[in-house]
Amino acid sequence: MIEARGLEKVFKIKGKRGSKERDSSDPRDEGKIFRALRGVSFRCDKGMVLGLVGPNGAGKTTTLRILSTALTPTKGSIIIDGEDYSLFPNEIRRRIGFLSGTTGLYPRLTAREMVQYFGRLHGMEGKALNHRMDELFERFGMQEFVNERNDKLSTGMKQKVNIVRTLIHDPSIFIFDEPTTGLDIMSVTVFLDFLTESKHQNKTIIFSTHSLHEVETLCDQIVIINRGISSFAGTSAALKQEMGEKTLERAFAKQIEQRESMEGAA
Template identity: 55%
Template sequence: MIEVRNLAKRFRLPTRGGRTPLARDPRDHDGWFHAVRDVHFHCGPGEVLGLLGPNGAGKTTTLRLLSTALKPDAGSIHANGADLLADPLYARRHIGFLSGSTGLYGRLTARENIEYFGRLHGMTPARLQRRCDELFDLLQMHQFAHKRADQLSTGMKQRCSIARTVVHEPQIVILDEPTTGLDVMSAKVLLDFIASYKAMGVPLIFSTHHLHEVEKLCDRVCIINHGRTVFHGGMDQLRLQGGSADLYDAFVGIVNREP
């Protein structure tokens, strides 16, 4: 279980000649850009939460706060009873986080990359070998296991990045737009992977712009707009509040309703 309450994060705006440029975004004021202003949601065991919102809404910043890559200015994050802001090492041990910039070492093979990150997590050789075999089956990676990362296709690299994200068997998984730029077959492998974690009872949060993925996998949705949670609930509630049975129209209805 992960629960987020009243999360906020701001960044100092750059100055020109000692003066702050005129505000171009409703979140620009007092010399700060308030990327996240009031985000709240929760995701329970075996649930998949879809994090949605327009470009620049604050989704990626929110996920980086959950991973402890950034420290919030306000709010709380609790996972399985632990305060992640007070104990960020707990978060890094128990959360698997895939960001849009998660990288691989190009000169290492796919398997060597995953083994390297497993060793960083302190995994024993026997456990690491078993885990790699599981992930290579689950993500269909055996055919390129011994291929260098800098020779992999985009889809292969993404599968490898996800495998390194979950090699330590985290209790919570967070994925930032995992299927962006992938072909249909690679995207299906990753969506099946998400479904498998749901079946294992692991809370999983992923951001996406593809609402068909949300409809297929998600139990709950959180929509962020201008740094604030403007909707948090189930799919039926989303359609009801959005005023349409069509998920795309319902999403647009909720976002456009915000001032």
């Protein structure tokens, strides 16, 4: 189980050339900051798939990075399996597999060497590691290029390597940021089937996507994030009913328009 409670994240806006973006909660920085998240809350239980959707720049990636422990929230908390992750960060990180949309691959390593490296980071060795790698390589149709260098791989092949790297240690919580980007239709089908099976194995799965077809096909619940706020949490059917629309695409667009009109009026 993973739960977000009132997440806020504030970044200082970059100033002069070469200055670095940094976390800022100092009131003296008011007017010089960007509030990426302004109160995001939701819960995803074991055996559930939750889809995080919203416009570009809405705060989805920031939310996922906080869930994965890659970022620390300015305010709010993350509860994982009943524990505040800030109290046991190393233990909880071992339960998580996180695929970031900006994750890179070491160019001089082969696909196999890359996955093996991350498996060893998670304490895996020997036959257990090799068996797990072969199992995932076969599942995602990677046998033909596992010994190719990463810098020689296509965009879709690189994404498969990143997916397997995320799953190598068999985490109980999957967090994916737009995982099907760059994948062909067959590979997307294999990946979605894998998530469905993982759900039945009682995994907790959260992923962001711009494909509402994927959301409607796979997700038990959706959370809409817009302008750093979680503006809806519930089922696809509930969103369509609330918005009075027959398709998820139209319901999503209407919900975004209504929220933006409310914020504009305020």
